[in-house]
Amino acid sequence: MKLEQYGLSPADIKVQLTTIINNTNKTVTMPGPLTWSVVILTTQEELDWLAQFAQDEGVRKAVAGVVFCVDYLALRKTCPDNQEFYCTDLVGLLTGTVSTAQLAQAAAKVAAESGWHVSFIPGIIYRLTALQVKLELPPLVLPVALMVLGANDLKMTAKSGYCQIHWGKYDEQNLDLSGARSWWRKQADAWQYGRAARYLALNQLRKALTNFGLTTVARMPIQIQSDAMPPDEKTKMALLQIARKFPRPFFSWQRLRLAWVRFNLATGRLFEAERVVRQLLATEPKAPDALATLGILLWLQGKLQQALGTMAKAQKYAPQEGFICYLMGEMYHEQGLLNQAEDLLLQSLELNREDVNCWLALAKVVEESRGPQAALVVFEQARSVVSPNASLLNKEGLCHSELGQDDKALACYQQALMLRPSDPSILANQGLILGRQGKIEAALKCYDQALKTNPNDIYLLNNKGFCLGKLERYAEALRCYEQALLGQEEDDASLLHNKATCLTKLGRHKEALACYDQVLQYNPTDTATLNNRGLCLLNLGRVRDALECYSMAIQLEPTNAVLWGNKGASLFKQGRYEEALVSYEKALELAPHELAYYSGKGMCLDYLGRGEEAVVCYNRALRLA
DSSP states (O other): OOGGGGTOOHHHHHHHHHHHHHHGGGGOOOSSOOOEEEEEEOSHHHHHHHHHHHTOGGGGGOSEEEEEEEEOHHHHHHOOTTSOOGGGSHHHHHHHHHHHHHHHHHHHHHHHHTTOEEEEOOOGGGGHHHHHHHHTOOTTEEEEEEEEEESSOOOOOOOOSSSEEEESSOOGGGOOHHHHHHHHHHTTTTTTTTHHHHHHHHHHHHHHHHHTTOOOSSOOOOSOOTTOOOHHHHHHHHHHHHHHHSOOOTTOHHHHHHHHHHHHHHTTOHHHHHHHHHHHHHHOTTOHHHHHHHHHHHHHTTOHHHHHHHHHHHHHHOTTOHHHHHHHHHHHHHTTOHHHHHHHHHHHHHHOTTOHHHHHHHHHHHHHHHOHHHHHHHHHHHHHHSOOOHHHHHHHHHHHHHTTOHHHHHHHHHHHHHHSTTOHHHHHHHHHHHHHTTOHHHHHHHHHHHHHHSTTOHHHHHHHHHHHHHTTOHHHHHHHHHHHHHTOSSOOHHHHHHHHHHHHHTTOHHHHHHHHHHHHHHOTTOHHHHHHHHHHHHHTTOHHHHHHHHHHHHHHOTTOHHHHHHHHHHHHHTTOHHHHHHHHHHHHHHOTTOHHHHHHHHHHHHHTTOHHHHHHHHHHHHHHO
């Protein structure tokens, strides 16, 4: 369908397309940061390439190809160091992919209602490398959906407010960093939720994707930062450290200016702070403390290249000050330039071998570039020059944990707790290892002790609930999950799922069903939730609804034996023995040593009058028992 049939000019087309993309979010609501971008291809050269990519000659006649991307670049640029950037882990990636695909569908619907001829090109996830190269996408921007719009040629440029729109290729200038910063401020007290569940899933997901040749940009830490502080507080500490390293006379006008910068920053007046420090530099352009201060302010604004240039000037005028090298290393790390970050951090340590923060930063960079085994070498080097330090021991324990060296990890945590006995992050990490080893009571004591310091910590409450569930203390576990959910502005799906499991164990199936329904609002394709919802429906006598659940889940995951077995049980309850038999046989193909499926198959055969075959199944079930 050509839009020229509607009498629209190229300018009208440009306005309509931009409006469609920008207003799509009004039709879709979902939790979390809606991080997405679109790259719009409009030139004939771009469309010719797209036609070859899609293996569809009709694309050459289209007006535009719209590539929808999972875009975490703005969040990564503004993520405070002391908060977990969970969007870069695999769970965040998969969640973002689903959300962005939903947004793409919503955009397609709006476009179709506006008269565009819309079609999607399937399966681009398996060829995303070609799109990444063609569009020159940064590492944290991944194409996940591609739709083609049929209309006139479109050769305009535009920027947007909500969605980041890029024409031809990805343009970082279009990033809305202010929106990303607002999201981080909102999440400042809620960023730890669901971490235990995500960590357990993460290792399995990473292994699975590695088999397909896919790797992740960053790994999710499993610990709570032991020296975590709000971003403004951490920046204030950095500025105070600069003031100590470059002392000025007490009755100095420039000293007062720098103090005024710190005050403005503490009160959220970032641009006023920058204005004041630039006034200082107008009179002292080579002052390393003023240059380093300006570099930090630019860093906070996400202007990393300008920040690095300013820091390089500060280092030029103070070549023996390792702290400036450390800050530059952190900036390069934030950009994903790990080799440059490592070089600067090593340079900083040559000037100050006892800088614990620099050792921690170096270990983090080395782990991301070469893995946890290489990071352990860094911790060993640090131990030879730094007195025993709880933060170093805690992070060293995490590396051992990542490598599956649980006993070594526990040894690190125990040493760290001798230095900081009540540190909730160390206690939490120790509890995680103990739980993994099956020492549930010991793990529970760790979480109880940690909760004395942080009684409303969502991560700790979630893990305590998990331990109580393992001990079959479901009423106490339920209270933990309910308390954790009270601390959420928006309900967390993993906590709701855990709450529903406890309600099911307590026989409160109607309440559990309501929880599972909430979980499915966040993730309607979660087969585990669909399976558990089906069990609740069975217990409530709603067999037909349960069967619908299992059928839907099987469409999403046809190789899941549990789903086939539960579908067989539902069909059996309806008296549909032939169909139930087929389901049980399918379950046995996938799990040939499962007692319950032989028993179910035997019952179906029994009710169908095939007694001899039923006996064979019953005997097989008895042997397995």
